[in-house]
Amino acid sequence: MKTNVKALVVGGGAVGTSIAYHLARAGWEDVMLLERDELTSGSTWHAAGLLPYFNMSFATTHIHDYSIRFYKTLEEETGLNAGFAVVGNLRMAQTKERMDEYMLYASTAETCGVPYTFMTPDEIKAKWPLIRTEDLQGALYHQTDGYINPADVTMAMAKGARQRGVMIERKWQADAFHWNGTAWEVTATKMVEKGGNLVPSDEQIVITAEHVVTASGNHAQRTAKMLGIKMPAIPVEHQFIVMDQDPELVVFRKQEGNVEHPVIRDADAQSYVREERGGWILGVYEKDAPARFEYGVPDSFRADLFQLDLERIEDQYMAMNHRIPSAENCGLKDDFNGPICYTPDGNPLVGPAPGLRNMWLAEGFSFGITAAGGTGYYLAQLMVEGEADIDMASLDPKRYGDWMTTEFAARKNEEAYEHVYILHHPDEERPACRPLRTSPAYDRQAAKGAQFGWVNGWERPNYYAPEGFNDHDARSFRRGGWWQYAVEEAKAIREGVGLIDATAFTKHLLKGPGATAFLDWFTCNKLPSVGRINLTYALTGAGTTRTEYTIVRLAQDEYYLVSAGAWTAYDSDYLRKAIADKTPEFGYVECHDVTTQWGVFAIAGPKTRDVLNTLVKDADPATVLSNKRFPWLTMRNIELGMCPVRAIRVAYTGELGWELHHPIEMQNYLWDQLMQAGEPHGLKLVGARAQNWLRQEKSYRAFGTELGRDATPLEADLPRFVDLSKAFHGKAEMEAKGVRSKCVTLLIDGPADADPWGREVLYHGDTRVGRLTSGGYSVAFGKSIGMGYITPDLAVAGTKLKVKMFDQLWDAEVTEDSPYDPTNANIRVDG
Template sequence: MTQTARVVVIGGGVVGASVLYHLAKAGWTDCLLLERNELTAGSTWHAAGNVPTFSSSWAVMNIQRYSAELYRGLGEAVDYPMNYHVTGSLRLAHSTERMREFERVAGMGRYQGMDIEVMATEDIQARYPFLATHDLAGGLYDPYDGDIDPAQLTQALAKGARDLGARVERFRPVTGARREGNEWVLETPKGEIRCEYVVNAAGYYADRVGALFGRKVPMMVMSHQYLLFDNIPELESWSKDNNAKLPLLRDVDSSYYLRQEKYGFNLGPYENPCKAHWITRDDPMPEDFSFQLYPDDLERLEWHINDAMARVPLLEQANLQNVINGPIPYTPDGNPLIGPMPGVPNAFEACVFTFGICQGGGAGKVLAEWITEGGTERDMWAVDPRRFTGFESRDYCIAKGMEVYGHEYAMHFPHHAWPAGRDQKHGPNHARLQALGAQFGAYNGWERANWFARAGDDTSEAGTQTWRREGPWFGAVKAECEAVRDGVGVLDLPGFSRFNLDGAGAAEWLDAQISGRLPRAGRVSLAYFPDHRGRIVTEMSLVRHGPDHFTLITAATAQLHDFEWLKRSLPDNLTLTDQTEAISTLIITGPKSRDLLTKLTDADLALPWLSHQSAEVAGRDAHLLRVSFAGELGWEVHATPGDIAHIYDEVLNAGATPFGMFALNSLRIEKGYRAWKGDLSTDYTLLEGGLERFIDWSKDFHGKPALEAEKQAGPAKRFALLTVESPEFDPPYMSTIWQGDTVVGETTSGYFGHRTQRCIALSMLRADLATPGTELEIEIFGQRHRAVVQPDGPLWDPKNESLRA
């Protein structure tokens, strides 16, 4: 007999159980969890069970904060015994750069309602009396950190789900899947199951489960060891005298954690070099690795063990009791996959968790929101599976996973490019850029020039590992911006995501997806796609070629996200084709760009701003768009890769200065131009984002009722451009904005404008404060800096005279 369920969750670890629990809490009780063995049989059973809230990612911090809040009351809520020790934690800093990271994270934590404390060295020993502090710069105390029993947590979530009406079946693996109509049919040894939705929560088996649905999951598996040490009389005495456990200690610069375990210790290093598993024919992934471990491999941990003993000499007194060496899955960026399964209808992913215990609670909440509401409460791009677009080969996943593991506690500096897994996609001008001194960054795998080094510039990786505004790139970027300001610059831009939309009725359909008006044939417009709540899903440039023929251009990293957003409601009679690799792009911009192009093209360069045309450039077929993200007179030139290489050479020969992505960031922020998934995200509505000029209230479109209601009530926040008196640092994403002792907003991006010689932040403010001249303060690495709200419109060329020249 065939079973049915509304949702089937595949995988019985903490994440799968949390998804089931949160679905049931949302009222979706006709849900079934399938586990191939016992619950917790995968990486959950051997997990150390740490529950930090610390993260440098706003979205991941939200997930972990929610988990910690959930776990503190879960035992009582579901009537299940829980061993959850909220001990707090100390993170140690060996440098001022690390202290700045701590200040930034503490600021984000305070904004999310957490009292995270940055500590001076002399205050640390009061929290941890057995610690050597002579070489430390300070620390960070998180009172919400601690540890939990992973098995108890999973069973509690499963019990809570069962009590609400959901079901759990153990020893029932999924062996096949097929699509019939609008249903999934899952094959198991105990018969088929028909369901509306399916969730891959299979942990380190996620790639195998994904393959059943035609999905290549971007992941690999690392070997992670932690060591359990026997009781220490002095620690036992201290714990009994103080009726407490020591805070969980993380020496992040030495890359390990040390946790009190009863009256002994648990030491967990993240070593470099590290070891991946199941990556060769000689080391295949077993069919079933339930409740199993790898052999001990302590030699590669020797440095960390010695360092921990020097840091906490008490550890030298302990006997090693046990070694746990188990598999932990990694994505190429170390964040999990939570959200829609790319390319697969009604299928979702909640898998590849490196820190599944501390993220499991929040992951269940987020995934349940995706299924039951069609979107998440907060923007979750940092964990969205669509951030990976399919180029990620197995070798790439292994290289990046090992890099992330070996730098688990590394600081993510704003101008630093991680070296592993590079050179995945080269544009046609890559060799020429290298010869010009380009320092590259990866954008959806595409290598683009971030800046162009000059003679004597430090191009070492170490040179970019700073939070400061001024580094080896600064002088070069300044010169690139000035070249665009005073003459003409050219930016090579491979990997611009572009889709062609065709078919009878394409215009009518597209008009219903966007908030504004469609451009006329021969024109270009900027379009915003709201969700049903009126929030900003994405921004695209619409190029209209004819009545029902469009090209849609969007950010490189948005390729899969935006393609799937369009496909989700695309009628069968319309065609949407991805042309990203078929065409490449140059930005030619600056007050002398028309003079330069006059020598190279037969195009009508007098056509107005936001027009487009086909023409020959340097004797090659091309398409010219009269737009410029740099905010100067300029054109985008689109052509085939072979032709764009020839055009680029001729543009350089005609006198253009090459510039990179760092310069473009400086130029765009002076114009107040928003960047995707920073300034433009589902954390904000179109009205909050200051985009009402892109709303046509006279027509129907997706999300209009929500926006009409918000307009009547008045938005709670509003977009504002601020100048910031910060001589050393640019404000990072999600820096807190204060008015006196009150938090009134957050920055969405910040950078130094070389044309205006001012530090600029784009922000979301409490609506009543988004008026020109309002004086506020922005918290940057723990220090508050004066900021002033600027008039509406750009700081550079406020009347757009250069742009329209």
């Protein structure tokens, strides 16, 4: 057995074998896979093997699409039949709202080239008469997917991996990980059978690996403890039952021309059904399924199952009999209740481990068979080439910070499981484990009618509504009940003054003799002079956008960095690793995450000075906020009443405004002062949804939508923030890519009752030319607005396009950048 390898994959399920296969296919030699038991002995063996395309995530849709296409090639390569039944996937809708969901998803799928068709109840009945359809609105049909045998596809990938030189070692358990400064030393113990259990023997070896990938499935918590990190990957019970033959199904299949039923998904009944040897398999995503193995998998648990809880799935069983009446005559043949790993948002954890070098995670796969092939492909790209073709940030393990606990992960994972088939409104906010992280002003905001959103654990007002308003009932795929309040808030900032809580912003303090040289290399824009700010980007090694920063220069070698609130651990990890790499070259740099030390209020609108002037303490308070003393894009330390404030003259809304960064412990005092001072001027509280609309009117790109690891700053059409006269990380790679697509702003004549969400496909004539990344409503133009990427030749103001919404094409026109106040006159106004 080899003890020195390029890459070691820990875990022999579908995900682990795919990663090993794709690393070898990408050209890496000396790849080894360790499995503590037998291949497929984790959740892979009892998975139902479904391959659902459906996913609202652009990245995950690409991953699922690759898997489905890849699995169809395995037999030709390996000679092993992966058991892929391409029967299609029929997602039925009992309500018009469910059809709205499918139409939004379908447009998202179209951006990835995923084929689909919509079917009417009559069309379903004509093709599959055993399905009851009179209470259906219709269905979304994916004709190219279906189901696969999980063990067979895993073994096929394992054989393909061996053919490419991968060493697969069974009955070896990884028991310790040690980074020696240049490589990982992994202690592996030989596992042996004893009394039906798998136990460690006295035989141990140490494997030295340049890279390690963990794909440990249900054992993720054990892996996390050995690595000294946190991972919210915890299994939840998943039940499905196998029924005896259905005589009516047998007769139907014997009739000439009748093909196998597609996977039948009755989302409104929280279940799926597929054929199985003349009978049916019923799988459910029910309420109250418990999390298991929160603190580790017992040594006695191997390819085992839990006791079936039929009472918990009785409603789903009865719903299946309603949907397929002939199934009521089938007896129970077999049952499965096994652990399937989940994460709080249902997406897996794929990418670099926090704080560790060359340690890669592939954990928390609730749809592991569907995702395995694509995960192996795109993770191999990350490892071998430094970046993937798609933006993998939404799957990054660091989207959850150190504030996350085991209890949080277990409860949120149960919620994610329960929500698999609950309507996925784009404006949904899930309630479990909330509130958890709150700014001091939370109670004051709640008393004013704040309806909160969840950002990296923080509670942040989405909008404000009257007493008794129910946010859950206000959600919709169209203009929800909250829409009118967001319109009023957006108008208040355009016409008067509004106050936004931006405390969730990520904030870092960098200082030291090497800080200036490091930041100059780390970011692509010129560094600001002392007291000034700039907007800049840190790039990936592939030249794409890794992070957006507002940099405030506090002193010659001291900087305050502000970035997106959802990405604190993600940004911090990248910063710290880059600093450690460059310290020998640039000198000592301190990096402090000060996110929780500073609260932030953003105040904006034409009347902003009127409000702040009543609070400013200065020898000449009337001039403190003037253009002369406080120009646009500068920072000043000011006093508002008794609160010291680091005021930054910038406004994400595109109006006169300031960000008021203040000591977090003084937030309630400052809130009360601002509310009192603002009352005579009609100060209105404003949430994140109105702010999102306003920033699109100014064409302000947002990280996670317009800005990400699949596009460069030049493709985001931000050359003014890129200083090509200097050297910076990723510059050569950025220039080599050219401009493959370009970010634009569009005004949209859409449905009278709906706006785009930023997930829709764009057409020029009959040609698909791009996709929206953001969407909403423009109070300035009285119509829908969106931002997105299209082919560069069309990125010209006046170009006529079409956007698909609710399965129809609607007129859209490319506008000039910053269609509202393009000269920034409102932002620079003096007073």
